[in-house]
Amino acid sequence: MIKAIDSQRCHSFSDRWHSITVFLAAFLALAALTACDIERRKSDAELGLNPQQISGRKLYDNYCDRCHRPYSTKGEKGPGLKGIFQHPYLPMSGLPANDERVSEIIRYGRHEMPGYSQTLDAQGMQDLLAYLHTL
Ligand code: HEC
Known part of the structure; x- marks a missing residue:
């Protein structure tokens, strides 16, 4: 019983990390795509x-x-x-x-x-x- 709860907790913990990683990867990909468009303004x-x-x-x-x-x-x-x-x-x-x-x-x-x-x-x-x- 205790074991089952433990493994479930562990599972949802890694799920959360998984979605954070996916979110970060998507964010970085988007940043890379838009980076070429955001050019620093020259003085x-x-x-x-x-x-x-x-x-x-x-x-x-x-x-x-x-x-x-x-x-x-x-x-x-x-x-x-x-x-x-x-x-x-x-x-x-x-x-x-x-x-x-x-x-x-x-x-x-x-x-x-x-x-x-x-x-x-x-x-x-x-x-x-x-x-x-x-x-
Ligand atoms: C509200 C948006 C807007 C603003 C503000 C604006 N323009 Fe325009 N401009 C346009 C549009 C739309 C055209 C295309 C007109 C057409 O259909 O020929 C154009 C056309 C031009 C053209 C001719 C381009 C060509 O290939 O024939 C020049 C030059 C130009 N604008 C310079 C300026 C300058 C300089 C300013 C600031 C004083 C300015 N515009 C402000 C929208 C704008």
């Missing part, structure tokens, strides 16, 4: 930004970051903006990738994207464009 200095680009980055963080990833081409609500000025045409609209077109999109918006003509003054627009050129 302005690490990116080699000048003062104008730094103020452009602040504007970007405030107004654009929630929809556009700056260092990835992967889309969020809008397309990722990595290398936005490195190709002759913009990835989504197919418009020429130049200051004129891009500032128009920022000023007036496009489809789901709001316009920022009320938010950014001429200096802000220049700073933002300067930062976008570093992506």
